[in-house]
Amino acid sequence: MPKKRGKKRSWGRVFLIALAAIYVVSLVFVPLTTLVAGAFSNGVAAFFRSLFHPDALHAMRITLWMVVWAVFLNSVFGTVTAWVLVRDVFPGKKVLSALIDVPFAVSPVIAGFVLIELFGKGGLLRSITDALGIQVAFAIPGMVLATVFVSLPFVVREVMPVLAEIGVEQEQAAFTLGASPLTAFWRVTLPSIKWGLTYGVTLTAARAIGEFGAVLVVSGGVAGRTETATSFVYRALEDRNDVGAYSMALVLSIASVALLLAMEKLKHRRTGDAYTTQTDVSATSPTMALGAPQKVEP
Amino acid sequence: MSVVAERLFKRIGKNAIVTDVSFEARAGELVGLLGPSGGGKSTVLRMIAGLEEPDEGEIYLCGKRATDLPVQERGIGFVFQGYALFKHQSIAQNIAFGLEVRKVPKAEIDRKVGELLALVELSGFGARYPSELSGGQRQRVALARAIAPDPRVLLLDEPFGALDAKVRLSLREQLRRLTRERNMTVILVTHDQEEAMDLADRVIVLHRGRVEQAGTPHEIYDHPATEFVASFVGATNVLRGEVRGGRTEIGTLQVDAPPGDHEGRAVTAIVRPHDIEVSKHPDPQPTEADSNSNGPNLAAAKIERLSRVGPTVKVRLKLEDGQSLTVELTKERAAELNVVEGDWVFVNLRETKIFVQDYAI
Numbered sequence: 001m002p003k004k005r006g007k008k009r010s011w012g013r014v015f016l017i018a019l020a021a022i023y024v025v026s027l028v029f030v031p032l033t034t035l036v037a038g039a040f041s042n043g044v045a046a047f048f049r050s051l052f053h054p055d056a057l058h059a060m061r062i063t064l065w066m067v068v069w070a071v072f073l074n075s076v077f078g079t080v081t082a083w084v085l086v087r088d089v090f091p092g093k094k095v096l097s098a099l100i101d102v103p104f105a106v107s108p109v110i111a112g113f114v115l116i117e118l119f120g121k122g123g124l125l126r127s128i129t130d131a132l133g134i135q136v137a138f139a140i141p142g143m144v145l146a147t148v149f150v151s152l153p154f155v156v157r158e159v160m161p162v163l164a165e166i167g168v169e170q171e172q173a174a175f176t177l178g179a180s181p182l183t184a185f186w187r188v189t190l191p192s193i194k195w196g197l198t199y200g201v202t203l204t205a206a207r208a209i210g211e212f213g214a215v216l217v218v219s220g221g222v223a224g225r226t227e228t229a230t231s232f233v234y235r236a237l238e239d240r241n242d243v244g245a246y247s248m249a250l251v252l253s254i255a256s257v258a259l260l261l262a263m264e265k266l267k268h269r270r271t272g273d274a275y276t277t278q279t280d281v282s283a284t285s286p287t288m289a290l291g292a293p294q295k296v297e298p
Numbered sequence: 299m300s301v302v303a304e305r306l307f308k309r310i311g312k313n314a315i316v317t318d319v320s321f322e323a324r325a326g327e328l329v330g331l332l333g334p335s336g337g338g339k340s341t342v343l344r345m346i347a348g349l350e351e352p353d354e355g356e357i358y359l360c361g362k363r364a365t366d367l368p369v370q371e372r373g374i375g376f377v378f379q380g381y382a383l384f385k386h387q388s389i390a391q392n393i394a395f396g397l398e399v400r401k402v403p404k405a406e407i408d409r410k411v412g413e414l415l416a417l418v419e420l421s422g423f424g425a426r427y428p429s430e431l432s433g434g435q436r437q438r439v440a441l442a443r444a445i446a447p448d449p450r451v452l453l454l455d456e457p458f459g460a461l462d463a464k465v466r467l468s469l470r471e472q473l474r475r476l477t478r479e480r481n482m483t484v485i486l487v488t489h490d491q492e493e494a495m496d497l498a499d500r501v502i503v504l505h506r507g508r509v510e511q512a513g514t515p516h517e518i519y520d521h522p523a524t525e526f527v528a529s530f531v532g533a534t535n536v537l538r539g540e541v542r543g544g545r546t547e548i549g550t551l552q553v554d555a556p557p558g559d560h561e562g563r564a565v566t567a568i569v570r571p572h573d574i575e576v577s578k579h580p581d582p583q584p585t586e587a588d589s590n591s592n593g594p595n596l597a598a599a600k601i602e603r604l605s606r607v608g609p610t611v612k613v614r615l616k617l618e619d620g621q622s623l624t625v626e627l628t629k630e631r632a633a634e635l636n637v638v639e640g641d642w643v644f645v646n647l648r649e650t651k652i653f654v655q656d657y658a659i
Contacts, residue, residue, distance in 0.1 A: 169382035172349055175369040176376035177396035178447060187395075191386045 038246030050244040059232035069144040070208040078155025086163040112217025146214035151207040158200030299360040299450035306355035317507040328484040330498030338507035339487040375444035377454040383428040390424035396447035414442040434465040525653035528568040537567040549619035551597045564655040571626035573649040596644045
């Protein structure tokens with residue numbers, strides 16, 4: 001009797017399901033509800049008012065800038081670095097590869113601290129930046145450096161395996177057809193690595209939005225000047241501006257969740273992509289193709 | 299357009315991949331680079347294409363020095379072993395790539411892509427992606443893409459390696475037709491001796507990075523210059539023997555000694571399976587070969603195995619001295635002999651190639 005059996009077994013299952021539910025709900029859902037409740041505790045108007053406060057708007061703009069800069073710099077240099085690490089053989093390659101992961105290993109606060117040491121008063125590189133008329137410490141350039149540093153590994157680590165997998169043959173084929181190295185990169189390599197790159201960019205953006213320690217240390221978090229969205233939350237809590245803190249925190253959470261969902265979707269695209277590689281030359285089944293017609297109901 | 303490779307050398311790390319390789323492919327000729335894997339064939343081909351740089355030596359295309367010319371300017375088409383199709387581009391886009399790079403007008407590209415698709419019998423497949431095609435179809439796309447910009451020279455690296463025998467045969471035909479029509483100079487790398495013999499006007503046998511022999515398929519097969527060529531090209535039996543008293547002795551068999559004084563030296567005899575005669579009795583009727591020598595040149599052998607392969611019967615024999623021998627008989631001859639496994643028969647070598655063993659080895 002399948003029905004009875006199913007019931008018998010279900011006690012253990014119910015227990016496990018309940019355990020999982022309690023675990024996730026208490027750790028994720030409860031804080032999230034608190035966040036929503038806190039943000040709207042003084043009504044919808046207060047929520048919007050606190051978000052449209054000049055300091056809050058400025059903080060969001062700064063965070064957006066951090067995201068834009070981190071994404072831009074890390075996509076360009078991350079792709080170049082991945083390229084060099086996969087395609088070239090040179091002395092010190094292993095060391096360079098190991099250095100890529102340092103930002104994951106080192107605490108962001110230390111990263112911020114090092115930047116202050118370098119660019120702050122009497123810093124090692126201070127004379128150079130002073131001569132160029134750029135202020136790095138306690139200013140936007142330092143914050144960009146901190147954000148780029150903490151999110152540096154993502155693009156490199158996502159693009160490297162894709163580059164390794166596609167190999168050099170497609171590029172060489174482009175060369176034999178008359179394409180310059182640049183044309184080959186734009187038309188052959190870049191489309192092949194685009195999902196890896198996009199995935200890396202998504203992770204970079206998420207990290208840039210969420211970064212707190214490194215940026216706070218290097219910027220000092222001056223309201224209306226060098227304050228990011230995360231430092232805004234921190235300061236609002238200290239100032240007992242609970243609605244302000246909750247509202248901003250809610251916005252940040254929504255942004256992160258949106259990125260998370262986008263990432264999940266990309267993951268599927270990427271695995272779908274992997275099936276279309278030509279490495280298996282004996283594969284003759286056309287059904288595995290990306291975008292192949294879904295199953296047709298009779 | 300002629301292709302000349304002149305004294306090419308290439309090392310990778312400590313390994314000499316290509317050592318002193320020279321050859322020429324005349325305009326419109328189909329040249330096969332034949333040899334076992336790891337023999338340096340692909341490296342030679344890639345050096346001609348400009349995908350790899352020779353350590354020493356020169357490449358001439360159409361009489362002009364091309365050694366330092368970048369790949370893009372060599373005017374060659376290249377078909378990669380794994381096809382290297384652009385997997386994110388449709389079949390039509392793949393074929394159009396070389397034309398687009400050359401800024402050919404759009405209408406012209408469309409016309410040409412349509413023509414090429416028809417030529418490789420893939421009309422209607424233009425919108426598909428490489429992953430949706432079979433191996434043979436991908437191979438044809440790779441070929442169409444390579445010849446789209448009208449290269450004067452087409453280089454193919456094991457183009458049919460990953461395909462099954464039937465597809466391979468039809469593609470071979472297609473390749474021959476396409477390149478002949480366009481009067482292309484073709485250099486084809488293959489480890490399949492039958493493919494090289496069937497397709498090529500001339501075959502260059504490469505072994506351990508060196509040219510073993512260059513010649514027409516006929517020359518290579520009938521007059522192998524080295525023991526390696528003799529044993530690599532065509533089915534062969536390799537027998538060990540010794541030069542003694544001006545004759546080559548292989549067990550109890552005797553054949554002519556190779557020219558020159560090699561008295562007492564070990565030799566290798568290469569015998570094609572169809573150059574061996576089998577009889578049930580020490581046949582009294584003298585053959586032509588026998589009349590030149592002292593007495594009948596026969597050896598007893600035991601039948602180890604009989605197997606029917608297509609129209610022929612393969613007979614695996616063991617000579618009295620323990621050496622093995624494979625003989626091919628027509629099925630009529632086999633029926634006439636009426637032997638079974640375990641029987642003793644007599645063999646006579648109609649044709650052998652003798653190579654004196656090198657002391658250096």
